[in-house]
Amino acid sequence: MLTEKKKTIIEHMSKYYNESLDIETGIAQDLGDKAESSYSKEFLLSLSDAERQRLGMIDAALKRLDAPDFGLCEDCGKSIGKMRLDVIPWTPHCIVCQEKEEQGS
């Protein structure tokens, strides 16, 4: 099941890259050549702050996939929910905590 989720996240990632960055060839090379050191400096510099943040969240989510608490909210510890994870697989928060944070800031 985790492998399946990982596949989904990677599919989401490629879709996100392809739709919003339009430099897929460069990314494919980056991901292939520098798999162990994640992303190249040039690639990271080419991203906006929001994109970098998103990428960091995706990275963290991929790491969490192997942890037993993947799919649980980092704030309240409750299940994030399959539907939410299907839409935003890299989110570390459940919808309740997310809304609280958005209202608070």
Ligand SMILES: [Zn+2]
């Ligand atoms: Zn929560």
